[in-house]
Amino acid sequence: MxxxxxxxxxxxxxxxxxxxxxxxxxxxxxxxxxxxxAGNAYDRYDDAGVLMHQYGPHIFHTNSDAIVDYLSRFTEWRPYEHRVLARIDDKLVPIPINRTTLNALYDLDLKTDEEADAFLRSRAEPVEEIRTSEDVVVSKVGRELYEKFFRGYTRKQWGLDPSELDKSVTARVPTRTNTDDRYFTDTHQIMPKHGYTRMFERMxxxxxxxxxxxxxxxxxxxxxxxxxxxxxxxxxxxxxxxxxxxPYRSLRFEHKSLAQETFQPVATVNYPMTEAYTRITEYKHLTGQTSPNTTITYEYPSATGDPYYPxxxxxxxxxxxxxxxxxxxxxxxxxxxxxxxxxxxxxxxxxxxxxxxxxxxxxxxxxxxxxxxxxxxxxxxxxxxxxxxxxxxxx
Structure with missing residues (x-):
């Protein structure tokens, strides 16, 4: 019983x-x-000896001291601030869009938040009522940046055009006028020192x-x-x-081990404009592991498979x-x-x-x-x- x-x-x-x-x-x-x-947070050491995430990158971030206090009963932590680059026009630029992104894409020399804000406002298009994901982005940064960063990625991820999706989808991704290139700004940005699976085992x-x-x-x-x-x-x-x-969107993961120390400059690189996959993740950036090998994952959105995204x-x-x-x-x-x-x-x-x-x-x-x-x-x-x-x- x-x-x-x-x-x-x-x-x-x-x-x-x-x-x-x-x-x-x-x-x-x-x-x-x-x-x-450990569910989708399950991680394991692969044949190359690299600690990798079986179901794509899981980066822990929160503003809650209480949640960190609770989970700290089962793990030690290592600090980690997630940074993402997007391949746009054959350049790797920070996402979320920030001042560095704008300077790199448009060969500008914006030096202040005010200058970056003025540039974005000059490109933003007024939208009478914000209803869809397209409305959110176009009203903030204009149609060109929307096409470069959001439309293709969203269509791959969801199998729908942003104009067909609720405004909450793209509202999650901020636009910045400073040079902060961290993907998250939460108080706690940390990773379980020995991995998620070990934390669950102790729990x-x-x-x-x-x-x-x-x-x-x-x-x-x-x-x-x-x-x-x-x-x-x-x-x-x-x-x-x-x-x-x-209805759910699913994901298909293609894991690849490489006999080299690193593959890309940050943990995740997004591909909004090209390729069938949405992003490539390299796990050693997340875990801090030292190894002569590295493991990367190509992430392909799918209409079938395990349920991931409502x-x-x-x-x-x-x-x-x-x-x-x-x-x-x-x-x-x-x-x-x-x-x-x-x-x-x-x-x-x-x-x-x-x-x-x-x-x-x-x-x-x-x-x-x-x-x-x-x-x-x-x-x-x-x-x-x-x-x-x-x-x-x-x-």
Whole structure:
């Protein structure tokens, strides 16, 4: 008998497994259909001896001290500030667009933020109502920079023109007038010193947690006794695609090991205008590893494959809301994580969501809850209150 069955060994499922096992002293079975823990953050040493990310680059950044404090229980960190270059007109220039980018592309000598701002305003085109991703960019930097940096990349990434996508897609990428070439500006920009997989191993190394890999949730559900369920997989799959499939964009990764120390000047180079792939990542920049070999990954967007990015269009959100209504009616089942809530989250956001869900569990779910396999209503004694540290972290 397990108190909790958790589906998915990525950030959402693993954080909740650790919290429940440690703070509630309850038994947890965590299952995953893949042959490894850590979800899309899974990293490994390849045949060339390079620590690489199996599912593309995962760069940790957050403004939350509390989330860093929590994860620091399971890893040491190394500082890392991510920088990205884009190949535009046979030049490698910083992205997000900044003053250095403008000077390089247009052979300018802009020396101040004010000069760069004036240049961008001279090219911006007024848009009466900002509705789409195209509107966002054109209204800020004009059509030429939109075509060079955004349109081709977005069409490859999403299989749709920016004019067909919600404004949130390109709103995530800022435009700067200074020379700050960091991709992120968060307070904490760090990488797990020994990798993500090692961090997850330590997170799940509790005697109350059992891990089952290469496991089909539906088979496990029929053969295992448990009281309550946490589901972090695709919400439409949980309900057998009752209303149809929720649209996602996927990715195909082509990993290549090279007998040379480095391949490119930064971790990631984007290809907005050329090539079938969107970017190339070289992992040694992320990890700080010293090796005579290097490993790179070519990233190809795809309409099929594992679900990565929910497609941000109004009709898709409406379809999700129909599934959400079914989820709200499920007894003793918690839907957590990006696939279960059909939202794109950064890693720190998933950790924050999982910790917030744990607080709700502590406040509302008795220690001994439902009968086996989540049928029926909660009963028995109330749960102990969360530790003061957790209340601070989750506030």
């Amino acid at each position: 397990y108190d909790w069955l958790i589906v998915g060994a990525g950030f959402a499922g693993s954080v909740l497994a650790e919290r429940i096992a440690r703070e509630r002293d309850q038994r947890v079975l965590i299952v995953d259909r893949r042959p490894h823990i 799940l190394a509790h005697p109350n947690i059992k891990i089952m890999l290469n496991a089909d949730f539906r088979e496990v559900r029929e053969t295992t006794k448990f009281r309550r369920l946490i589901y972090t997989g695709p919400i439409d799959e949980y309900f057998d695609f009752r209303f149809g499939k929720l 497609v941000p269009r109004p009709e898709n959100q409406e379809l999700y809301r129909r599934y959400q209504a079914l989820a709200n009616a499920e007894e003793n089942v918690h839907f957590v994580g990006r696939l279960a809530t059909y939202r794109y989250y950064n890693m720190d956001q998933v950790v924050g969501q999982a910790l917030a869900e744990f607080r709700r569990i502590q406040e509302n779910v008795p220690v001994w809850t439902a009968p086996p396999n989540g049928k029926g209503r909660d009963h028995a004694q109330a749960a102990p209150s969360a530790l003061g540290l957790d209340r601070r972290m989750l506030s």
